Amino acid sequence: MKDIKGIVVFASLFLQVLSAGALGAEQVAIQGGTILPISGAAIENGIVLIENGKIAAIGRNVAVPMDVRSIDASDKFVMPGLIDVQSRLFVIESEFNEGRSIAPELNILDGLDPFIKEAPEVAAQGVTAVYITPAGRSLIGGSGAVLKLNGSNDVGRMLLKGDIAVKATIGVSANNQSSSLGRLAQYSSIREALLSTKIYMHQREKHAREMAEYNKKRAEYEKKKQVRPTEKVEKPKRPDRFRPNPTREVLAKVLSKEIPLQIEAHRVTDILNAIRLADEFGFTLILDKCTEGYLVADEIARSKADVVLGPVTVSFVETPRLEYRNHDVRNAAILSKRGIKLALGVSGRDGASSKFVALAASIAVANGMDKDLALRAVTLTLAEILGVADRIGSLDVGKDADIVILSGHPLDTLSRVEMVLIEGKTVFERKDKQ
Amino acid sequence: MKSRSHITFISILLTACVLNALAHAAPVRRKLAVKAGRIITIAGKDVKNGVILIKDGVIKAVGKEVEIPWDAFVIEAKDRVVMPGFVLAHTSSGLDRANENMPEVPFISTFDSIDPISTFFEDSLRDGVVTMLVLPGNNTLLGGTGTIVKPYGRTVEAMLIKRYTGLKISLRPSQNTSRMGHMQRFRRYMSDLKDYLEDYEQKKADAEEEKKPFDEEIDVTKQPMVDLLNKRLTAFVYCDRAADVSKAIEIKNTHKLDTVLVLGPDCYKAVGLIARSKLPVILDSQLVIWETNEQTNEEEMKVVPMIFHKAGVKFAFQIDTSQYGRRYLWYQAATAVKYGMKRQEALKSITLYPAQFIGVDDRLGSIEAGKEATLIFLTGDPLDAQSWVDQVMVAGEIVYERAKDERLKKLLEPPLIMQEPKDTD
Numbered sequence A: 001m002k003d004i005k006g007i008v009v010f011a012s013l014f015l016q017v018l019s020a021g022a023l024g025a026e027q028v029a030i031q032g033g034t035i036l037p038i039s040g041a042a043i044e045n046g047i048v049l050i051e052n053g054k055i056a057a058i059g060r061n062v063a064v065p066m067d068v069r070s071i072d073a074s075d076k077f078v079m080p081g082l083i084d085v086q087s088r089l090f091v092i093e094s095e096f097n098e099g100r101s102i103a104p105e106l107n108i109l110d111g112l113d114p115f116i117k118e119a120p121e122v123a124a125q126g127v128t129a130v131y132i133t134p135a136g137r138s139l140i141g142g143s144g145a146v147l148k149l150n151g152s153n154d155v156g157r158m159l160l161k162g163d164i165a166v167k168a169t170i171g172v173s174a175n176n177q178s179s180s181l182g183r184l185a186q187y188s189s190i191r192e193a194l195l196s197t198k199i200y201m202h203q204r205e206k207h208a209r210e211m212a213e214y215n216k217k218r219a220e221y222e223k224k225k226q227v228r229p230t231e232k233v234e235k236p237k238r239p240d241r242f243r244p245n246p247t248r249e250v251l252a253k254v255l256s257k258e259i260p261l262q263i264e265a266h267r268v269t270d271i272l273n274a275i276r277l278a279d280e281f282g283f284t285l286i287l288d289k290c291t292e293g294y295l296v297a298d299e300i301a302r303s304k305a306d307v308v309l310g311p312v313t314v315s316f317v318e319t320p321r322l323e324y325r326n327h328d329v330r331n332a333a334i335l336s337k338r339g340i341k342l343a344l345g346v347s348g349r350d351g352a353s354s355k356f357v358a359l360a361a362s363i364a365v366a367n368g369m370d371k372d373l374a375l376r377a378v379t380l381t382l383a384e385i386l387g388v389a390d391r392i393g394s395l396d397v398g399k400d401a402d403i404v405i406l407s408g409h410p411l412d413t414l415s416r417v418e419m420v421l422i423e424g425k426t427v428f429e430r431k432d433k434q
Numbered sequence B: 001m002k003s004r005s006h007i008t009f010i011s012i013l014l015t016a017c018v019l020n021a022l023a024h025a026a027p028v029r030r031k032l033a034v035k036a037g038r039i040i041t042i043a044g045k046d047v048k049n050g051v052i053l054i055k056d057g058v059i060k061a062v063g064k065e066v067e068i069p070w071d072a073f074v075i076e077a078k079d080r081v082v083m084p085g086f087v088l089a090h091t092s093s094g095l096d097r098a099n100e101n102m103p104e105v106p107f108i109s110t111f112d113s114i115d116p117i118s119t120f121f122e123d124s125l126r127d128g129v130v131t132m133l134v135l136p137g138n139n140t141l142l143g144g145t146g147t148i149v150k151p152y153g154r155t156v157e158a159m160l161i162k163r164y165t166g167l168k169i170s171l172r173p174s175q176n177t178s179r180m181g182h183m184q185r186f187r188r189y190m191s192d193l194k195d196y197l198e199d200y201e202q203k204k205a206d207a208e209e210e211k212k213p214f215d216e217e218i219d220v221t222k223q224p225m226v227d228l229l230n231k232r233l234t235a236f237v238y239c240d241r242a243a244d245v246s247k248a249i250e251i252k253n254t255h256k257l258d259t260v261l262v263l264g265p266d267c268y269k270a271v272g273l274i275a276r277s278k279l280p281v282i283l284d285s286q287l288v289i290w291e292t293n294e295q296t297n298e299e300e301m302k303v304v305p306m307i308f309h310k311a312g313v314k315f316a317f318q319i320d321t322s323q324y325g326r327r328y329l330w331y332q333a334a335t336a337v338k339y340g341m342k343r344q345e346a347l348k349s350i351t352l353y354p355a356q357f358i359g360v361d362d363r364l365g366s367i368e369a370g371k372e373a374t375l376i377f378l379t380g381d382p383l384d385a386q387s388w389v390d391q392v393m394v395a396g397e398i399v400y401e402r403a404k405d406e407r408l409k410k411l412l413e414p415p416l417i418m419q420e421p422k423d424t425d
Helices: A002-026 A119-123 A180-227 A246-255 A268-281 A293-303 A331-337 A351-366 A371-377 A380-386 B002-025 B119-126 B179-209 B223-229 B242-255 B265-277 B304-310 B329-338 B343-348 B352-357 B406-412
Strands: A027-031 A047-051 A054-059 A069-072 A077-080 A082-087 A127-132 A140-143 A145-148 A159-161 A166-169 A261-265 A285-289 A306-309 A342-344 A403-406 A417-422 A425-429 B031-039 B047-055 B058-063 B073-084 B086-091 B129-134 B142-149 B160-170 B235-239 B259-263 B288-292 B299-303 B375-378 B389-394 B397-401
Touching: A082 A351, A082 A380, A119 A127, A119 A351, A119 A425, A127 A351, A166 A246, A180 A246, A180 A268, A246 B179, A261 A268, A268 A285, A268 A293, A285 A293, A293 A306, A293 A331, A306 A331, A306 A380, A331 A342, A331 A371, A342 A351, A342 A371, A342 A380, A351 A371, A371 A380, B073 B389, B086 B259, B086 B329, B086 B352, B119 B129, B119 B397, B129 B160, B142 B223, B160 B223, B179 B223, B179 B242, B235 B242, B242 B259, B242 B265, B259 B265, B265 B304, B299 B304, B304 B329, B329 B343
Parallel strands: A027 A069, A082 A127, A166 A261, A261 A285, A285 A306, A306 A342, B031 B073, B086 B129, B160 B235, B235 B259
Antiparallel strands: A027 A047, A047 A054, A077 A403, A127 A145, A140 A166, A145 A159, A403 A417, A417 A425, B031 B047, B047 B058, B073 B375, B129 B142, B142 B160, B288 B299, B375 B389, B389 B397
8 A cells, every 4th residue: 555655746846847847848038138129129138938849938027937958148148049031051062053944833842852962051040941942044943942950851841932933044154155145045035934824724714614604514413313214315525635734834823923933133134034034924023132233222122123243243153154254243222212122142162052141131231231121131020031930030929939149239249159059959059168 | 924023023133224314304302401501590599400391392301300201312511501592582683784764663663674684693603692572773753563583594584582572662753853753753654554454444334234245454564563452462662761651651651551561761860750660671782881970970870770770670680792792692791680680580581581571481491391492501600701602402402512612612712823935035
């Protein structure tokens, strides 16, 4: 009897310890320091409460429960995780060159290697998510995806959102030689693909109408047959099957504004051609790279296209390609002053370059961009352009707890990343603290 | 009275003649008893000084105290280790050419390409590999169906155990395509196939409604893929890199396929994913991998079978005939044991498990009553480099004897000493 009592007491104690442990893992409070929520003004000496991987509360007066895991962030900066909008992380090197073609049905998720070694290195610099698209070597190259750097080896678990946008390219030469005719050919190939998609959509609608009509007639026929089985009634003819075309189906989503078309264009003529296409077909346009955008800032502002700008500096780029001939570090500043919705990307030579997100924003600020806008350009505005702002991009109640704690202001290059949390779980913690 | 005894005498003589003739006509002895020094049954514990009783090529009993019938032919193997013949669950050797140039050829079969006089089969028999699934190579997306053969016989028909087993799907992109394009090609094929089958069912329904005969058959070029969907064929999915494993599992889940994973050397990184999927696995022939740790710059040794063994994954070994150290199936198992794998599990990975993966474990892969008497007689322990296969028995028939291995004799002969021509002057 005594033994049993002992066991019961022990078991209940054990259970208590277990449940406390479980709760502790689910609730985290970051206390003290300067909080940069990005969506609003900075909060001094604030508290961020995390519950089940989401932000449960944020502000100066947050009641912190007794048994939470507490992270001391006094004298530090707390901000949402950075995102690289032009990342090549996880991309298998051999997939870099996709044949020139119209292949919007491709999916970047099929070309990723989640086992690469660089991901922790990038996460350690405060980057919690990356947006990856198929490379710009094909005219229409498939859809991109946003992945979290949560240390998983399973693309399914890393995936925040797929089918973000369909990637297209105008005016990027494979052999680094410019040819007006070649650029025209690229532009008209994309236009042709969009036009035939329009025809395809029309045919699809027509078929749907015919099928509806057939079903109605068929029902009438069945009814007549039931009432007078002997009478000869002509059977309605079923319309031919409609074969869905995967290529056209994806572009149909673009034309019906379900997915934006992200067009990589560097030079003035190519940027204008991209805008022309958007005007003609009425899709949502994201201008990618936009190297000479500052020369046609007014046209871009008028088009209401979002811009994913990068590289901020050519030193991120492998070789000084022809497309970067008129590159200007003030590009981001000039475009953002026109009120254009702008995201900044690293657009580096390899996967590991994604760690330079904060540096890219700093360089933009050094060359005239507004500080707040630059920070937004690598967090909230970026998330809005990609359609993932409901999950990441700012510190707001209900969003994922993807948080970076830094020793100083994020745009100060001397600041060090102290800790990185993704959905409340620590993925990086600085070990060599003095 | 006298005539009667005559008749009796003649009849006895006749019976004797007939029996004699019968004995000469049938090389397979109906009843056999193998007296072995050690029997590695795989199914259970090893038996020392045991007997395997065989009738009509099928094992009737195994054990220490098995009574030997008076009419059984006894094979004395007191100094031999007897175990089931090794099974190779995946190979593309012994083929005229392993890969087609076209990416989607599910309708071709290795049956049409197996070369019976290839030395691969001769070597296999010599090394104790008695059953093998020959599948197309890894260069084609939908590579065709496989054939299970024994490495013995002058024609493919004579070698045949089972035709139309397994279909190769390779996730390694062929030239000029990327992984994205490769997967898309597969999805497109499957959606086209679905369309085709829907059309087919519609036609069938229409014919039934109008009471017309319907005799259209499924397109022969699509039939194997239809059989894959009906689970009449197992998909052998080749994963070149660890990243391909999740795609293989996606394919398996989307189309509800019976799947065996054929892994490349890099795939050990995806061991967690593979263990969760509970799929059978065929390991790459490279079992030990050295990798440089980029942080410490130190060389790290990865023992692939141990990584999978610890994760509880069931696997089979395969061989690579072009690599000297990986040519022998027993050596693959010995390598795994050397690095800590349980002996019994390692032996299962070259007998029972591959037999299960290719669907012949009802008759092969272990020594049990009811299974086929396909045995190898070794001079010592199977994992010892100094023991060799002395005899091979396939379904109760001795098909290989080292003493009669002419080619081996030639190889083992002392080299000819060239004599210098004498001066004739």
